[in-house]
Amino acid sequence: xxxxxxxxxxxxxxxxxxxxxxxxxxxxxxxxxxxxxxxxxxxxxxxxxxxxxxxxxxxxxxxxxxxxxxxxxxxxxxxxxxxxxxxxxxxxxxxxxxxxxxxxxxxxxxxxxxxxxxxxxxxxxxxxxxxxxxxxxxxxxxxxxxxxxxxxxxxxxxxxxxxxxxxxxxxxxxxxxxxxxxxxxxxxxxxxxx
Amino acid sequence: xxxxxxxxxxxxxxxxxxxxxxxxxxxxxxxxxxxxxxxxxxxxxxxxxxxxxxxxxxxxxxxxxxxxxxxxxxxxxxxxxxxxxxxxxxxxxxxxxxxxxxxxxxxxxxxxxxxxxxxxxxxxxxxxxxxxxxxxxxxxxxxxxxxxxxxxxxxxxxxxxxxxxxxxxxxxxxxxxxxxxxxxxxxxxxxxxx
Amino acid sequence: xxxxxxxxxxxxxxxxxxxxxxxxxxxxxxxxxxxxxxxxxxxxxxxxxxxxxxxxxxxxxxxxxxxxxxxxxxxxxxxxxxxxxxxxxxxxxxxxxxxxxxxxxxxxxxxxxxxxxxxxxxxxxxxxxxxxxxxxxxxxxxxxxxxxxxxxxxxxxxxxxxxxxxxxxxxxxxxxxxxxxxxxxxxxxxxxxx
Amino acid sequence: xxxxxxxxxxxxxxxxxxxxxxxxxxxxxxxxxxxxxxxxxxxxxxxxxxxxxxxxxxxxxxxxxxxxxxxxxxxxxxxxxxxxxxxxxxxxxxxxxxxxxxxxxxxxxxxxxxxxxxxxxxxxxxxxxxxxxxxxxxxxxxxxxxxxxxxxxxxxxxxxxxxxxxxxxxxxxxxxxxxxxxxxxxxxxxxxxx
DNA sequence: TATGAATGAGTGTTCATTCAT
DNA sequence: TATGAATGAACACTCATTCAT
Numbered sequence: 001x002x003x004x005x006x007x008x009x010x011x012x013x014x015x016x017x018x019x020x021x022x023x024x025x026x027x028x029x030x031x032x033x034x035x036x037x038x039x040x041x042x043x044x045x046x047x048x049x050x051x052x053x054x055x056x057x058x059x060x061x062x063x064x065x066x067x068x069x070x071x072x073x074x075x076x077x078x079x080x081x082x083x084x085x086x087x088x089x090x091x092x093x094x095x096x097x098x099x100x101x102x103x104x105x106x107x108x109x110x111x112x113x114x115x116x117x118x119x120x121x122x123x124x125x126x127x128x129x130x131x132x133x134x135x136x137x138x139x140x141x142x143x144x145x146x147x148x149x150x151x152x153x154x155x156x157x158x159x160x161x162x163x164x165x166x167x168x169x170x171x172x173x174x175x176x177x178x179x180x181x182x183x184x185x186x187x188x189x190x191x192x193x194x
Numbered sequence: 195x196x197x198x199x200x201x202x203x204x205x206x207x208x209x210x211x212x213x214x215x216x217x218x219x220x221x222x223x224x225x226x227x228x229x230x231x232x233x234x235x236x237x238x239x240x241x242x243x244x245x246x247x248x249x250x251x252x253x254x255x256x257x258x259x260x261x262x263x264x265x266x267x268x269x270x271x272x273x274x275x276x277x278x279x280x281x282x283x284x285x286x287x288x289x290x291x292x293x294x295x296x297x298x299x300x301x302x303x304x305x306x307x308x309x310x311x312x313x314x315x316x317x318x319x320x321x322x323x324x325x326x327x328x329x330x331x332x333x334x335x336x337x338x339x340x341x342x343x344x345x346x347x348x349x350x351x352x353x354x355x356x357x358x359x360x361x362x363x364x365x366x367x368x369x370x371x372x373x374x375x376x377x378x379x380x381x382x383x384x385x386x387x388x
Numbered sequence: 389x390x391x392x393x394x395x396x397x398x399x400x401x402x403x404x405x406x407x408x409x410x411x412x413x414x415x416x417x418x419x420x421x422x423x424x425x426x427x428x429x430x431x432x433x434x435x436x437x438x439x440x441x442x443x444x445x446x447x448x449x450x451x452x453x454x455x456x457x458x459x460x461x462x463x464x465x466x467x468x469x470x471x472x473x474x475x476x477x478x479x480x481x482x483x484x485x486x487x488x489x490x491x492x493x494x495x496x497x498x499x500x501x502x503x504x505x506x507x508x509x510x511x512x513x514x515x516x517x518x519x520x521x522x523x524x525x526x527x528x529x530x531x532x533x534x535x536x537x538x539x540x541x542x543x544x545x546x547x548x549x550x551x552x553x554x555x556x557x558x559x560x561x562x563x564x565x566x567x568x569x570x571x572x573x574x575x576x577x578x579x580x581x582x
Numbered sequence: 583x584x585x586x587x588x589x590x591x592x593x594x595x596x597x598x599x600x601x602x603x604x605x606x607x608x609x610x611x612x613x614x615x616x617x618x619x620x621x622x623x624x625x626x627x628x629x630x631x632x633x634x635x636x637x638x639x640x641x642x643x644x645x646x647x648x649x650x651x652x653x654x655x656x657x658x659x660x661x662x663x664x665x666x667x668x669x670x671x672x673x674x675x676x677x678x679x680x681x682x683x684x685x686x687x688x689x690x691x692x693x694x695x696x697x698x699x700x701x702x703x704x705x706x707x708x709x710x711x712x713x714x715x716x717x718x719x720x721x722x723x724x725x726x727x728x729x730x731x732x733x734x735x736x737x738x739x740x741x742x743x744x745x746x747x748x749x750x751x752x753x754x755x756x757x758x759x760x761x762x763x764x765x766x767x768x769x770x771x772x773x774x775x776x
Numbered sequence: 777t778a779t780g781a782a783t784g785a786g787t788g789t790t791c792a793t794t795c796a797t
Numbered sequence: 798t799a800t801g802a803a804t805g806a807a808c809a810c811t812c813a814t815t816c817a818t
Contacts, residue, residue, distance in 0.1 A: 169320075
């Protein structure tokens with residue numbers, strides 16, 4: 001019994017199922033069948049709503065990027081934050097439990113690998129990468145000279161991504177992630193204490 | 195052409211072809227046919243020498259890791275290096291032109307993604323990750339207190355990996371890599387100037 | 389052509405095609421392609437319905453065994469048969485035109501060869517072998533002492549299988565099969581006339 | 583160091599290795615590599631001496647048939663045997679420990695399956711089949727009328743082959759083979775006691 | 777709107793054969 | 798005489814896509 005206005009519901013349903021499938025089987029072993037089975041829908045529906053598997057994967061990555069963007073937005077929209085507080089919040093937004101979850105880790109790593117060959121994904125990746133830098137730079141500028149701010153922003157961005165990567169690939173991610181967040185914050189403190 | 199002692203020659207030939215194929219098509223689109231065509235050999239030879247495609251991929255990754263290890267080893271075996279010089283050299287070894295090459299980038303990214311599902315690759319990844327940390331820690335210990343050394347080593351490792359990642363994924367990797375190396379070294383100077 | 393409820397239709401279609409292919413090319417030279425071409429379907433459908441080639445072969449063997457079982461069942465369900473009549477009918481069921489057909493012969497011979505390495509097939513073979521013995525024993529018991537019945541049942545089972553085998557492998561199977569059936573029946577008459 | 587006159591030695595070596603490989607892996611999983619490894623020789627030697635794998639398989643089958651022929655010949659060449667004794671000896675020759683061995687069983691079953699498609703093997707099979715019948719007929723003729731002898735020979739041949747087959751495929755071949763031999767002999771006694 | 781039966785190109789793997797040494 | 802490196806056709810299998818319903 002076809003219902004109208006199912007589009008957004010179905011799309012989200014399929015994106016969630018994709019994340020779940022990737023979390024369980026990895027992107028490599030995620031097929032249209034594993035996704036549609038998890039979603040409790042037929043395999044044909046994926047082509048119907050996303051034009052194909054690739055479309056769904058891209059939508060899932062966009063969802064992931066969006067989550068990251070919103071995580072920061074919701075935290076930063078609080079009023080009267082000092083620049084230092086903002087910097088700490090940016091770090092926290094990159095280490096939320098969602099970003100540390102197995103599906104997110106697997107899809108991030110696959111996303112990077114894929115983005116080398118998919119211009120569309122590469123563009124998304126670049127936007128995301130620059131956003132982190134811009135956000136950091138915005139706050140550092142209020143605390144340091146222009147050149148020092150740029151350097152600090154680049155180093156902090158690298159340290160955040162680097163820690164995320166090293167923790168994601170480590171044996172005991174949870175403990176490592178926790179410490180990583182602290183070490184990133186310490187780095188900022190050091191930078192500013194000069 | 196049945197000559198004896200071809201084993202190491204053919205193996206290296208195939209590993210080189212694998213790197214080339216991954217550089218051109220990506221790991222996802224690298225098949226036994228693309229590799230064997232680049233190597234100028236038949237497809238059957240891969241199973242003959244590596245037991246299958248997966249075996250060749252793993253051998254290629256091990257080759258990559260070994261290159262990284264040797265890059266450091268050859269630089270560090272110079273006598274009479276100060277601890278600070280050693281730290282700088284560790285950074286340089288992670289940004290050699292080989293590690294910055296497109297094939298290396300593509301295989302590193304794919305390697306990380308795959309290591310989430312292949313215990314064998316995961317183990318290799320862990321060894322590699324810890325080696326960087328250990329090397330950094332060894333030198334920092336000669337310059338800082340134990341706790342400060344640990345913190346510095348962890349931050350530096352993250353910054354190296356993070357910069358490598360951000361540069362690898364950027365639009366203009368070459369310029370970025372160059373600057374990244376400098377920023378890593380600056381970070382060490384700052385750390386030690388405290 | 390996506391109709392619902394095609395499963396049993398397609399499965400039978402593929403089993404029939406398998407028998408035809410084995411009849412023409414032999415099990416050894418029967419591939420997924422020869423089967424699917426005969427069935428007028430794609431090769432992928434085999435994995436879809438039977439999980440793979442082996443699954444289809446097994447299903448075909450089960451079909452063969454089932455045919456044998458049904459051939460006896462349909463003949464024996466007639467009322468008021470004497471024990472002697474039942475014995476003759478058991479023989480006839482083992483020499484039906486289906487069991488004497490080239491595809492059936494080829495698959496039986498291959499089945500035996502395969503059952504040495506496939507536990508699943510071995511089990512089926514054993515069940516089938518014992519069924520013939522049990523059926524014979526049941527009727528012989530009504531005519532002979534326990535020990536004599538057991539001996540007769542074993543000898544008759546061996547003679548049936550042996551004649552079937554010798555006829556199947558002979559130059560002119562049809563004539564031989566016909567005579568074989570008679571000789572089996574004569575054997576029973578002799579046994580009972582003692 | 584090539585030696586001259588190695589031909590017969592190598593050929594027998596390879597036939598023995600083939601039997602061993604089939605005994606362990608089955609004909610289906612017996613490759614040129616498994617055979618040559620067991621023989622301790624290179625794979626190329628097979629083509630050299632037998633023209634290819636098929637040639638070696640055929641030679642192995644001929645060896646098997648020859649063993650059967652010789653088993654009978656050596657037993658029957660004793661002087662002053664009665665016709666009845668000869669019949670019993672024919673039975674025994676078909677149930678020697680060699681014929682009951684796993685490699686022999688596997689290769690016999692495979693031989694039958696293959697002979698449906700290889701005219702050469704089919705011819706060998708026919709010769710072998712007729713030899714058993716002729717041998718039995720020769721002795722029965724001395725004890726029964728022509729027609730009765732023919733019937734008895736055919737039935738006995740079928741029973742021997744049938745018992746061999748049923749025993750070969752059974753769960754506990756050894757015990758079954760032993761009883762089978764007895765039941766074949768009993769059959770002859772019954773035949774002659776009429 | 778939603779299904780899932782059916783397709784078939786593409787993949788990794790196996791293995792008998794070849795042949796320079 | 799004997800090797801074993803190398804080949805490449807043949808194979809079973811996977812899976813994104815299509816489309817009649």
